[in-house]
Amino acid sequence: MNTQMKIIDSDLSFCCSKRAEFASTIFEKLRFLSLDGPGVSRESYGVGEQKAIDFLIQIAKNEGLIVSFDQAANLIIELPECGEQIPSIFCGSHLDSVPQGGNFDGAAGVIAGLISLIRLKRNGIKTKLPIKLIALRGEESAWFGPCYIGSNSLFGHLTEDDLNSKHRTTGKSLRNYMAKAGANIEKISKGEKLLKISDVAGYIELHIEQGPVMVARNVPVGIVTGLRGNIRYKKIRCLGEAGHSGAVPRWLRHDPVLATSELLHRVDEHWRVLLERGLDLVLTAGIFTTNPVKHAMSRIPGECEFSLEMRSQSIETLEAFDEFLKAEMRSIEREKGVCFNLSPKGLIKPAIMNQNWIEHLSSCCDTLDIEHERLPSGAGHDAAVFANNGIPSAMIFVRNQNGSHNPNEAMEISDFMQGAELLYESLLEPPF
Numbered sequence: 001m002n003t004q005m006k007i008i009d010s011d012l013s014f015c016c017s018k019r020a021e022f023a024s025t026i027f028e029k030l031r032f033l034s035l036d037g038p039g040v041s042r043e044s045y046g047v048g049e050q051k052a053i054d055f056l057i058q059i060a061k062n063e064g065l066i067v068s069f070d071q072a073a074n075l076i077i078e079l080p081e082c083g084e085q086i087p088s089i090f091c092g093s094h095l096d097s098v099p100q101g102g103n104f105d106g107a108a109g110v111i112a113g114l115i116s117l118i119r120l121k122r123n124g125i126k127t128k129l130p131i132k133l134i135a136l137r138g139e140e141s142a143w144f145g146p147c148y149i150g151s152n153s154l155f156g157h158l159t160e161d162d163l164n165s166k167h168r169t170t171g172k173s174l175r176n177y178m179a180k181a182g183a184n185i186e187k188i189s190k191g192e193k194l195l196k197i198s199d200v201a202g203y204i205e206l207h208i209e210q211g212p213v214m215v216a217r218n219v220p221v222g223i224v225t226g227l228r229g230n231i232r233y234k235k236i237r238c239l240g241e242a243g244h245s246g247a248v249p250r251w252l253r254h255d256p257v258l259a260t261s262e263l264l265h266r267v268d269e270h271w272r273v274l275l276e277r278g279l280d281l282v283l284t285a286g287i288f289t290t291n292p293v294k295h296a297m298s299r300i301p302g303e304c305e306f307s308l309e310m311r312s313q314s315i316e317t318l319e320a321f322d323e324f325l326k327a328e329m330r331s332i333e334r335e336k337g338v339c340f341n342l343s344p345k346g347l348i349k350p351a352i353m354n355q356n357w358i359e360h361l362s363s364c365c366d367t368l369d370i371e372h373e374r375l376p377s378g379a380g381h382d383a384a385v386f387a388n389n390g391i392p393s394a395m396i397f398v399r400n401q402n403g404s405h406n407p408n409e410a411m412e413i414s415d416f417m418q419g420a421e422l423l424y425e426s427l428l429e430p431p432f
């Protein structure tokens with residue numbers, strides 16, 4: 001009799017080991033639902049994403065949670081007694097994946113939120129503010145080009161160009177896919193806000209870390225300080241003068257490859273100095289090529305092309321680095337007799353996470369005895385959209401092996417549970 005009571009009790013209270021078991025089962029079922037070659041494919045506003053949504057709806061309904069969709073067709077799950085109470089805390093992440101991606105990118109945050117709601121429901125616990133779990137759609141740019149489709153729609157920021165963008169394989173428009181999923185295309189294309197900002201007291205997103213920092217530093221949980229924005233030049237051409245590699249002496253050369261190498265060397269050195277001063281910056285020239293039609297071992301190239309991307313949590317750092325880059329270009333142009341032509345500058349603003357959230361998460365970690373560190377996010381997330389629209393936002397990172405956007409993502413369930421426990425704890429009495 002006693003033993004039976006114990007089992008029922010622990011089932012109702014949804015104890016820690018049960019929660020871990022539950023999470024593992026959900027992740028495995030989700031993987032199975034969206035298997036594609038070695039990874040998973042949950043296409044934005046498409047079949048894979050919809051299967052994941054349907055699966056979560058089934059679990060939520062079984063638990064007596066209330067399920068609905070907002071006007072961008074994002075899934076909302078909440079406790080029955082929340083009704084129309086405002087403002088509420090939004091917690092969530094996205095359910096889509098890149099083609100043949102990993103199972104945890106995005107899904108981890110939605111499942112952590114679902115487990116928190118189930119725990120509140122089974123234990124009859126009331127939070128200070130109502131919690132809405134939002135499973136955002138279309139976070140990944142891999143399917144149509146634009147990213148953060150579900151969250152940008154909520155704030156009236158999805159453009160006509162975005163809506164007209166074409167699916168990578170079917171060629172059908174995003175508009176078409178969103179309409180099929182039930183989104184209110186009329187309002188979205190007019191740029192109407194679908195969410196009243198004053199109705200949302202805060203947003204919190206748990207996500208796997210997609211870089212190698214937490215594994216290298218051996219911490220299971222991270223509190224994100226900010227999401228790096230970027231300045232990007234997709235194509236920078238350096239024009240010099242083509243010539244015979246044996247016949248043109250050094251002093252008469254206008255070699256664009258050496259000029260670009262010199263430029264990259266100078267910006268790398270400046271980057272090192274900024275890091276020493278404690279500033280946040282990462283820099284990548286992901287493309288660097290001479291023209292394959294013309295290039296040859298024995299030819300001084302006439303031109304070369306490269307891309308340049310700078311990312312930082314600080315817009316000031318980005319703008320200052322951009323100025324430095326252009327000053328160095330002018331100096332190298334004079335010294336080497338070359339010319340740099342830049343494609344239009346792309347700018348995505350950084351997003352700073354809310355300090356009250358950060359302190360609150362730190363103290364929750366202390367309460368739960370969770371080892372953690374504060375770190376920036378190099379990758380973009382929906383949290384940036386919420387933060388840049390004036391909603392106090394936060395992110396919890398969970399350690400993840402083998403990077404992300406690939407089938408080999410490997411998050412330990414014990415690490416996930418520490419992140420999920422932190423999420424739950426932080427939702428009880430959010431700092432607003």
Ligand SMILES: [Zn+2]
Binds near residue numbers: 094105106139207
């Ligand atoms: Zn993600």
